[in-house]
Amino acid sequence: MEEKDILIALREAFPGVVLETEMSFEIPVIRIRASALPAVAAFLKAEPRAFTMLLDATCVDFPDRPERFEMVYHLFSLAGNTRIRIKAGLPAELPEIGSLASLWKNANWLEREIFDMFGVRFSGHPDLRRLLMYDGFEGHPLRKDYPLRKRQPLFVKREAL
Amino acid sequence: MTGNFITTRFDAMLSWGRKFSLFHYPYVTACCGMEYMSTACAHYDIDRFGAGMTRFSPRQADMLLVVGTITQKLAPVLKTVYDQMTEPKWVIAFGACTVSGGIYDNYAVVQGIDEIIPVDIYIPGCPPRPETVLDGLLKLQEKIKTEGQDWRWKKKTS
Numbered sequence: 001m002e003e004k005d006i007l008i009a010l011r012e013a014f015p016g017v018v019l020e021t022e023m024s025f026e027i028p029v030i031r032i033r034a035s036a037l038p039a040v041a042a043f044l045k046a047e048p049r050a051f052t053m054l055l056d057a058t059c060v061d062f063p064d065r066p067e068r069f070e071m072v073y074h075l076f077s078l079a080g081n082t083r084i085r086i087k088a089g090l091p092a093e094l095p096e097i098g099s100l101a102s103l104w105k106n107a108n109w110l111e112r113e114i115f116d117m118f119g120v121r122f123s124g125h126p127d128l129r130r131l132l133m134y135d136g137f138e139g140h141p142l143r144k145d146y147p148l149r150k151r152q153p154l155f156v157k158r159e160a161l
Numbered sequence: 162m163t164g165n166f167i168t169t170r171f172d173a174m175l176s177w178g179r180k181f182s183l184f185h186y187p188y189v190t191a192c193c194g195m196e197y198m199s200t201a202c203a204h205y206d207i208d209r210f211g212a213g214m215t216r217f218s219p220r221q222a223d224m225l226l227v228v229g230t231i232t233q234k235l236a237p238v239l240k241t242v243y244d245q246m247t248e249p250k251w252v253i254a255f256g257a258c259t260v261s262g263g264i265y266d267n268y269a270v271v272q273g274i275d276e277i278i279p280v281d282i283y284i285p286g287c288p289p290r291p292e293t294v295l296d297g298l299l300k301l302q303e304k305i306k307t308e309g310q311d312w313r314w315k316k317k318t319s
Contacts, residue, residue: 133233133269134233146268148267150268151272152233152268
């Protein structure tokens, strides 16, 4: 399936959801409403698009935008050797988006990492805990307003020997 | 009686024995491990200095080589490993990350392992060359030689 056909099919299947489409370095990019992400992802994973691989899921913090957090998903179709990038904006207050862990298993840890680093919540995630930082760590270190030199108390302190 | 006995202080004999029989436990987490391997293997041969016995259990080791970046999340593990070692024990901070956090001046990395466990010898370098490591080892031997030996296996007080 050609990349441009995918964009056309998406626009037809989800009127009003796809806000913007473009081609970036031969990869189709769509910007969608965050609430429709699980439906769009399921549509892309199903035949005939068959985007069976979730290559990466991440987030970008734009403090000046009204939709501060931008979720970025990279999908890959092994059958068609095509890629697609999905973007969705989330508000600064209580950013939350549907989990894709039921569609792609690796989304489980990718979403845990995003939760850890950016504080984005994933509704429907089976086990939303911090992935990289320890329990008791406060804040989300990859947010732009996390102080660069902020140090948090160590998990263990060296006791007086 | 000539040639039948030598006299020495008990402390000196004990420290001589200890400094040439260091059983080390490599706690390797990052790229410094390559230099550790290089030091430990035939080219530089740490065994020349009596530290060739690598033990892969901290309970059998008396020299802890902390080689590589220690993150905040790993800190409790390192502390446990140190606690599992029996006295007498010495710690070498191997490489810039263990000495000071190195280039990782950020939220995730411990800024020097001496925040968690006491350190005897700091070996700087990113990563340190094997010669530097051997120099650090010799300095540790010098330290063992001169420090008071507690032969009753009490907890170190320093």
